[in-house]
Amino acid sequence: AQKITQTQPGMFVQEKEAVTLDCTYDTSDPSYGLFWYKQPSSGEMIFLIYQGSYDQQNATEGRYSLNFQKARKSANLVISASQLGDSAMYFCAMRDQPGRRALTFGSGTRLQVQP
Amino acid sequence: DAGITQSPRHKVTETGTPVTLRCHQTENHRYMYWYRQDPGHGLRLIHYSYGVKDTDKGEVSDGYSVSRSKTEDFLLTLESATSSQTSVYFCAISDGPDTDTQYFGPGTRLTVL
Numbered sequence: 001a002q003k004i005t006q007t008q009p010g011m012f013v014q015e016k017e018a019v020t021l022d023c024t025y026d027t028s029d030p031s032y033g034l035f036w037y038k039q040p041s042s043g044e045m046i047f048l049i050y051q052g053s054y055d056q057q058n059a060t061e062g063r064y065s066l067n068f069q070k071a072r073k074s075a076n077l078v079i080s081a082s083q084l085g086d087s088a089m090y091f092c093a094m095r096d097q098p099g100r101r102a103l104t105f106g107s108g109t110r111l112q113v114q115p
Numbered sequence: 116d117a118g119i120t121q122s123p124r125h126k127v128t129e130t131g132t133p134v135t136l137r138c139h140q141t142e143n144h145r146y147m148y149w150y151r152q153d154p155g156h157g158l159r160l161i162h163y164s165y166g167v168k169d170t171d172k173g174e175v176s177d178g179y180s181v182s183r184s185k186t187e188d189f190l191l192t193l194e195s196a197t198s199s200q201t202s203v204y205f206c207a208i209s210d211g212p213d214t215d216t217q218y219f220g221p222g223t224r225l226t227v228l
Binding site for chain 2: 004033035037043044045046047050091093095096100101102103104105106107108
């Protein structure tokens with residue numbers, strides 16, 4: 001079964017600095033994708049970024065980028081120039097079984113951006 | 116934003132009562148999902164649907180049933196609610212085929228006393 005591990009329960013970062021949130025995964029599926037979601041204190045789940053296992057380049061979306069290291073089975077989220085509004089829970093996710101579209105999530109990392 | 120609504124948004128009920136949560140989408144997406152979120156567990160899949168009348172179980176399906184009679188609606192039923200089902204429930208939708216990006220509804224906070 002697929003497994004997602006987020007080892008950082010909480011992180012602090014100074015405003016305007018970059019921060020990396022760790023995500024490692026385990027899968028037997030040769031084709032897979034990694035997702036990152038943000039959950040602010042208001043509770044909604046917001047899709048941030050997606051990386052496919054066969055994508056040649058690391059995914060980027062604005063201030064978000066994925067540091068995808070396939071051999072190490074890691075897909076770390078990098079947030080550049082942190083803003084106070086980035087304070088939230090961040091979840092890494094991937095398909096829960098090969099050929100199935102449901103996702104399995106990590107336990108999340110709470111990021112706090114300090115002024 | 117994806118057109119996904121959940122109702123009710125908050126509910127308090129008593130142990131042993133039936134509860135139905137509704138997810139409604141206006142995106143005509145094929146796939147719909149129900150997750151629950153508990154502290155320390157992230158989100159866990161309860162059931163999902165890959166088409167009208169087509170559903171499959173997830174990791175934590177015991178005590179839950181689902182129905183999808185129309186593309187736009189996916190119902191989650193707790194036949195006899197228990198305190199362990201106190202949680203926040205999220206519905207999500209996706210369309211594929213290239214990515215599995217799921218878009219989430221606002222969530223339903225359910226408390227079972």
